[in-house]
Amino acid sequence: MRLPRATFPPQRPAAAAGFTLVELLITAVLGSVVIGAITTLQLSELRATTSQDLSLQLRQEANLAAGWIDSEIQRASGFDNTVAASCTAPAGTSLRFSVLTQPNSGGTLREVSYFSPTGTAVGNVVRCGPPVVCTANTACALDLAAANVTYLVASNARLDVTSPLDGTARRTLTYTVTTRPGVVAPDITRQAFAGAPGASVGSEWEY
Amino acid sequence: MIRTRQEGFSLPEVMIILVILAILIAASQIPIANDIQLRRRASLHSGVRDLANWIELVRTRAAQGRVCTVTISNGTVAAGGVVASVAPAACGANHTLDAEVAAQTGPLAVSRNPATTIVFTTDGGAQPTSSVAVEGFNAVEVRLSSTTANRRACLAISNGTGSLRFGSVNSSTGTCTYTGPF
Secondary structure: OOOOOOOOOOOOOOOOOOOOOHHHHHHHHHHHHHHHHHHHHHHHHHHHHHHHHHHHHHHHHHHHHHHHHHHOOOOOOOEEEOOOOOOOOOEEEEEEEEEOOOOOOOOOEEEEEEEOOOOOOEEEEEEEEEOEEEEOOOOEEOOOOOOOEEEEEEEEEEEEEOOOOOOOEOOOOEEEEOOOOOOOOOOOEEEEEOOOOOOOOOEEOOO | OOOOOHHHHHHHHHHHHHHHHHHHHHHHHHHHHHHHHHHHHHHHHHHHHHHHHHHHHHHHHHHHOEEEEEEEEEEOOOOOOOOEEOOOHHOOOEEEHHHHHHHHHOOEEEEEEEOOOOEEEOOOOOOEEEEEEOOEEEEEEEEEEEOOOEEEEEEEOEEEOEEEEEEOOOOOOOOOOOOOOO
């Protein structure tokens, strides 16, 4: 069988039907480029949604941790930098502050220590102190007779105090909760005031 | 010299076209297959986030001054099925599996470790009746597994504070890890 010789540009009478090899090749390449572009577009859309979800998640995490610390501070009578009895800083973390708690009726002073990753690292924010016990439809309270327990306050986060504690008990504390710095969520800064037992306690929010 | 071409293609032409098409199709199928798998996994993850958002709602209700008790389902859950329930009714409606999520992931195997109810307290914390160590901290681990997506996504609810951690593993039966972004 004799094959026709390929010439470029293809020369043929207008009436001849069918495509040339070159035409088919161009069509195939154009088609694949279009399909590729659509796939890429869909993928980037998916990634954008994921990033938005992450932002919301980080904000939630920071708010949750700050909410917990706020409720802890509402039970506080002051702050210091002494680690609570039988508590040790988890590996890679150091003490940020301890919340002093004293029942209104007097009794033993207990401390709740908050640990955060050392330096500027991000990781687990840990609380060590008396367990919180809640009974049905009543406010929660520290079980001041129980041994200290460790709770995870936040992961992928860090906790900082604006003015480091220096060994003397204080009445005010400004703390910052950061969730994965450099991603998307803003830091949450709060200033908490701890009064004498029974006195009013407040907290200011700042974003 | 212009001569009339024969209609149709010659055998070598058709063979070349077939080979090129085969290569193009093969190359484009890889990202498309990845894309489908990515979507399934993203859906599974958003299923876990839906659960986390629902838990936040329960937490908010609890912080308004009532104790809310959450029970996580144990078994296969299809679209619209109950993933987690809460009592009393004032704490909100039960959490069901979103149809859009289920359309991508298929029915989910829902399980929790340990088998326990979780009490959300008035100060925003969570107190399960029992807990297990999940990467160093006591928690209740909720697992949503999809055989279609060949993935398991986990939500660890910490004992005490009720802080949430997200984990996942590339297998519908493996142990979730909690490092890195979810």
